[in-house]
Amino acid sequence: xxxxxxxxxxxxxxxxxxxxxxxxxxxxxxxxxxxASLAEQDVPLTxxxxxxxIDSGNxxxxxxxxxxxxxxxxxxxxxxxxxxxxxxxxxxxxxxTGEVVVYCDSDCTYEAGWLCSLLLxxxxxxxxxxxxxxxTTRGVGFYGTAxxxxxxxxxxxxxxxxxxxxxxxxxxxxFRREFLxxxxxPVALPLYRGNCVVHAKRLRQSGSTIWRQPQARAxxxxxxxxxxxxxxFLLIGHDYYWxxxxxxxxxxxxQTLEVTQAIPxxxxxxxxxxxxxxxFFDRVRKMVQHDRRHLIYLPxxxxxxxxxxxxxxxxxVITSRRPNYxxxxxxxxxxx
Numbered sequence: 001x002x003x004x005x006x007x008x009x010x011x012x013x014x015x016x017x018x019x020x021x022x023x024x025x026x027x028x029x030x031x032x033x034x035x036a037s038l039a040e041q042d043v044p045l046t047x048x049x050x051x052x053x054i055d056s057g058n059x060x061x062x063x064x065x066x067x068x069x070x071x072x073x074x075x076x077x078x079x080x081x082x083x084x085x086x087x088x089x090x091x092x093x094x095x096x097t098g099e100v101v102v103y104c105d106s107d108c109t110y111e112a113g114w115l116c117s118l119l120l121x122x123x124x125x126x127x128x129x130x131x132x133x134x135x136t137t138r139g140v141g142f143y144g145t146a147x148x149x150x151x152x153x154x155x156x157x158x159x160x161x162x163x164x165x166x167x168x169x170x171x172x173x174x175f176r177r178e179f180l181x182x183x184x185x186p187v188a189l190p191l192y193r194g195n196c197v198v199h200a201k202r203l204r205q206s207g208s209t210i211w212r213q214p215q216a217r218a219x220x221x222x223x224x225x226x227x228x229x230x231x232x233f234l235l236i237g238h239d240y241y242w243x244x245x246x247x248x249x250x251x252x253x254x255q256t257l258e259v260t261q262a263i264p265x266x267x268x269x270x271x272x273x274x275x276x277x278x279x280f281f282d283r284v285r286k287m288v289q290h291d292r293r294h295l296i297y298l299p300x301x302x303x304x305x306x307x308x309x310x311x312x313x314x315x316x317v318i319t320s321r322r323p324n325y326x327x328x329x330x331x332x333x334x335x336x
Contacts, residue, residue, distance in 0.1 A: 010123060011043065011047075011116075011119045011120070011122075011123060012098070012099040012100045012119060012122045012123065013049055013097075013098045013099045013100070014047075014048055014049065014098040014099065014100040014101070014102055014119060014174070015048055015049045015050050015051070015052065015092075015095075015096035015097060015098035015100075015101055015102070015177070016038070016045070016048055016050075016051040016052065016102045016103075016104060016115075017052045017054065017089060017092030017093065017096065017101060017102070017103055017104070018034070018051075018052070018053055018054070018092075018103070018104045018105055018106050019053070019054040019055075019056070019085060019088035019089060019092070019105070019106065020053065020054070020055045020056060020058040020059045020106050021054075021056055021058060021083070021084060021085045021088055022058075022085070022105055022106050022107045028059070028060075028063065030106060030107040030221050030224075031059065031063075031067070031106045031107075032067070033109050034104065034105065034106050034107065034108055034109055034110075035067060035070075035071055035074070036109075037109040037110045037111075037112075038051070038104065038110060038115075039071060040112050041110070041112060041113075041114065041115040041116070042112055042113050042115070042116045043115045043116045043119065045071070045073045046073050048073065048098065049096065049097045049098040050073075050075050050095075050096065050097065050098070051071075051073050051074050051075060052075050052076075052077050052092045052095055052096065053067075053074055053075070053076045053077070053106075054077050054079050054083070054088040054089075054091055054092050055076050055077065055078055055079065056079045056080065056081055056082070056083040056084075056088060057081045064076055077091070077092075077095060079091060084187070085170075085193070086170070086185055086186070086187045086195045086196075087187040089103060089170055089185065090184055090185055090187055093175070093177060093180050093181060093184075094181070096177055098177060099122075099176060099177060100119060100122055100174050100175065100176055100177065101174065101175050101176075101177045101180060102115065102118055102119070102173075102174040103170050103171065103172070103173050103174070103175075104171060104172065104218070105170075105171035105172075105220070107171075107220060107221045108135065108171045108172065108218045108219065108220050108221070109138070109218065109219050110172075110217075110218045111216075111217045111218070113215065113216075114133060114172075114216045114217060114218060115216075117133065117213050117215040117216035117217075118131050118133055118172075118173075118174045118213055118216045119174065121162055121211060121213060122174070122176065128176075128209075128211055129175065129176050129179040129208060129209075130168065130173065130174070130175050130176075130179070130203065130208065130209070130210045130211060131162075131173065131174045131211045131212075131213050131216070132165060132167070132168035132169065132172065132173045132210055132211065132212050132213065132216075133169075133172035133173065133212075133213055133214075133216030133217060133218060134154075134156050134157060134172070134212070134213075134214050134216065134217050134218070135153050135169045135171055135172045135217075135218045135219070135220050136148070136153050136154060136155050136156055136217075136218075136219055136220070136290075137151045137152075137153045137219070137220055137221075137222050138219035138220065138221065138222070139222055140291055140293045140294060140297070141297060142297055142300055142301060142304070143222065143304065144222065144297075145287070145294045145297040145298060145301050146297075146301035146304035146305050146308070147222035147223070147304075148222075148283075148287050148294065149280075149283060149284065149287065149298075149301065149305060150233075150304075150305050150308040150309070151222055151223070151308075152220075152236070153169070153220050154279075154283060154286070155283055155286030155287050155289075155290055156214065156217060156286065156290060157212075157214050157286075158214070158286065158289065159214040160214060160215065161214070162211050162212070162213055163211070163212055163214075164209050164210065164211060164212070165210050165211065165212035166200065166204065166210070167196070167197060167200045167210070168196060168200055168210055168212075169196065170185070170196045171218065171220060172216065172218045173196075183199075183202070183203060183206070183208070185199045186198060186199060191239070191242065191327065192235045192238065192239065192327055192330070193235075193239065194239055194242070229308075230311065231330050231333070233307075233308050233311035233312050233315065234311050234312075234314060234315035234318075234326055234330075235315060235326060235327070235330060236311075236312050236315060237311065237312040237313060237314060237315020237316035237317075237318070237319065237326075238315045238316070238318070238319040238326045238327060240312065240315075240316050241315075241316045241319040241320050241323075242319070242323075284298070
């Protein structure tokens with residue numbers, strides 16, 4: 001269980017940032033669930049300097065009004081329609097006034113002790129600049145178990161102590177604001193997801209430590225429908241291609257190339273396909289430890305798992321021949 005919440009005055013000043021770009025292909029109900037989980041935090045959101053929702057036109061105006069009425073601490077900042085995920089996140093950092101910027105996503109839900117667990121390490125040492133929580137895919141059943149097995153996010157580690165890690169997910173991480181503005185997440189890379197992978201690698205190469213806080217736990221929604229499932233796994237294949245491409249590039253060349261989706265473990269996320277079988281069996285073990293109901297469904301999810309793997313493979317092959325085709329096609333689908 002998370003540590004007991006200290007008096008708010010003992011925590012650093014903080015700002016929360018979430019965006020609505022994910023809602024272009026996700027269920028709007030997820031946003032309400034995400035905000036409800038934030039409202040139930042042990043650290044009240046009224047203690048935040050601000051809670052910014054960066055909206056790039058993906059949320060109906062009536063829903064935004066309802067949410068602001070329900071959660072008076074929520075501040076909506078309207079961004080241009082073309083504002084992407086990472087640009088929205090960095091825009092939030094520029095607007096924030098808290099010492100620590102905490103990132104969450106509109107398609108995630110957060111345990112009640114999540115915020116306190118992310119903030120506490122910043123009170124323990126002045127050289128702690130980045131604290132990453134743990135995010136896993138939620139759901140049990142034929143589809144939920146298959147996605148827990150194949151989707152991006154790992155299962156919870158089961159650990160309890162702060163420890164160095166190789167990566168972070170931008171739906172569950174906190175930065176000292178000044179540090180982040182000095183070492184910003186790159187926003188101009190032509191990719192779908194993965195800027196944080198490049199950012200994490202650069203931070204490690206510059207001597208900075210990313211700290212993992214296993215008690216800051218969140219769950220992420222799986223792909224919401226068939227179209228989202230189809231495109232998401234194709235784009236993971238796209239990202240895997242660029243992962244291998246980047247691993248052969250110098251750091252200066254890497255700044256202008258597309259990059260990979262974060263690999264769901266704490267190994268170097270630039271390591272390609274090596275160790276995937278070990279990751280698979282480790283994930284199965286942790287899935288069952290976390291929820292034994294997965295055992296019921298594991299024998300029946302093979303068709304979904306194989307379809308996921310096939311889409312990743314097809315995405316990889318397409319991208320190896322036409323490097324920008326999938327991402328450009330997906331963008332046209334969203335705009336259409």
